[in-house]
Amino acid sequence: MAETTESGNGAAQENQPPRMQILGQFIRDMSFENVAAQSGMKGDAQPDINVQVGVDARKRETENQYDVIVKLNISSKAKGGDTQIFLMELEYGGIIHLENVPADQLHPYLMIECPRMLFPFIRRIVSDVTRDGGYPPLNLDNIDFLQMYRQQLAQHQKAQAEGQNKAAN
Template sequence: MSENGAAGANGNEQPPQIKMNILGQFVRDLSFENVMAQKGATGEIQPNINVQVNLDAKKRAAEHQFEVSIKLNIDSKSKADNDQLFLLEIEYCGVFHVEGVPEEQLHPFLMIECPRMLFPFLRRIVSDVTRDGGYPPLNLENIDFVQIYRAELARRQGEQGGQTANA
């Protein structure tokens, strides 16, 4: 059996070859409010950190190009008295060239695989900003983009179910 004839002889088609390149990455928006320093507070404080993640993807004018953004809202408060320590908001974007992904799989690919590629760079920026702000570097845990995607799908289906029930 030849390598070239193996797939055609069985009638099986090879899956399309997926190509993905990161064409560019950038910080669209960054805000770090060091509330504790503004108040002049010092000393050892145990933080309570809350991280909210939002994802977005959109088609660009160029063929096969997409812009994917990760927005983080990181709120840090003191465990002892719930006073605000710092607030970090960042929108980090990547421009991707994506080919070979079937249309029905493109949205999950953009919302899971692309953010997964951007995350290590975003994590480094968050670590540097918090360290430069006078805090221990905040090393974010890995984000489960699959779980975020599934939760968003469930939320949208819930909204659609509620709208049809009211109609």
């Protein structure tokens, strides 16, 4: 049975499913350092690529709108050594309009679903920049934003528990 609510005009409305719309996307910050080319390193080194990902979200002044920023730090070093090949940093954002998302589900929605929708565009930028930097295009694997969110919650809860234990002693 569908739940109904009374709106300000007295008309009954069914509860609607969450609705997300990406109003805009932008590169907030990006850098690509081709360390190997600058140092004259030969291009035959096998890369060891490390990708670090972070997500941040904040409310905009406009009602139901949020900024969601995905931060990537990608470093490539020669396998078996510490010689840097390239370093890429990217902060990619989306202006997201959300409706019908319950308050208790807003944070996970912003930190999981919104970055998931932005990721294909991020992947394309990383691929294009690494290719244009003189390397084979780096095609990022899918990122499990749900698992990332769960890990961050666990770390936050652990930190809170440790803080409470220190305060009790």
